[in-house]
């Protein structure tokens with residue numbers, strides 16, 4: 319009888335590789351577009367690395383976004399039952415839904431993220447940035463993640479949702495717990511517990527906030543969601559709370575890293591920072607390039623609804639598939655000189671916001687925040703430079719961002 323050999327497991331999700339995953343991505347891509355990657359030291363997941371294949375998986379209706387339950391798989395089997403509530407609460411998020419529910423809700427939510435709705439936020443965004451940069455003294459040492467990149471997007475999304483400033487710190491703590499769970503393929507029981515607790519607390523908060531807002535509706539995102547819920551059969555009360563949490567989470571957990579990763583990248587390439595400072599009209603293409611070069615979301619996942627052939631491999635129904643967006647964004651078949659930063663890159667079809675039906679709904683908001691934050695910082699502080707030791711990357715492989723970023727302003 320012919321023996322069935324299991325594919326070779328590739329190592330990717332280690333603390334060391336996470337500090338600079340790009341040589342490993344390049345090596346793997348060189349060997350082929352798909353690999354069986356080890357997770358939590360005990361199992362493995364098929365992962366696609368090429369731009370063409372990530373794009374095709376993200377658009378393929380045979381690939382389901384319903385994957386909350388699969389996130390528990392790295393936990394010990396005997397403990398997974400304790401986190402049913404965590405998987406259930408996450409499964410209500412737009413990002414983890416499939417059509418037709420996803421299509422209906424997405425269409426209604428698009429209203430809150432239209433070009434006009436986002437552009438209307440620009441003056442408030444400029445003001446927020448100015449308020450945060452005002453207290454920074456020229457020539458002083460500043461931890462830029464703490465003072466600027468982390469709080470700025472929290473403020474923006476909180477204003478959009480009408481969340482009081484006094485609660486920002488608590489929300490950041492809760493969001494972090496969810497990001498650590500979601501972003502770490504080797505997730506642990508402790509991380510699952512912290513994420514579950516955070517989701518329960520956030521649901522409680524939004525239960526009250528929604529009740530208040532029903533009495534006093536405005537033009538904020540919670541009021542938009544209430545309108546959607548009251549309009550018919552699209553959202554239940556629980557799903558409404560889940561979208562509030564998802565938007566708050568997505569609204570800052572990634573954008574802070576666009577700002578942090580973007581500034582760090584520019585400061586490592588001072589000639590590019592100077593070019594941008596002198597030519598502010600470059601900011602749009604610069605932000606696209608920074609999104610490609612140090613993508614805040616390094617992978618996303620799908621679950622196969624049926625057996626499928628992906629890059630010549632037959633993968634059974636029910637198996638997960640990772641789309642390595644961070645690797646796809648350095649694919650030499652798609653990008654000329656992919657490891658070179660090029661703020662004027664033309665036709666930059668990066669996958670930082672994924673593709674297909676789940677293409678990031680907040681992409682225009684994130685782009686605007688990135689543009690306003692990065693340009694203002696560079697222009698206000700012409701001598702901005704890195705200081706101290708090389709900064710460390712946070713150990714959430716999926717959400718790529720710096721633990722801290724020390725600079726002289």
Ligand code: HEM
Nearest residue numbers: 412413568569572573576615618671672676678679680684
């Ligand atoms: C630089 C910042 C951001 C990045 C890199 C980013 C990245 C992504 C990616 C990769 C996806 C799709 C994942 C998939 O295909 O499974 C996504 C979806 C989503 N993002 Fe973002 N995002 C950012 C900012 C935002 C902001 C500011 C918001 C909202 C306030 C937001 C809300 C969402 C939502 C609700 C989805 C789910 C869309 C759907 O399933 O239809 N994101 N984002």
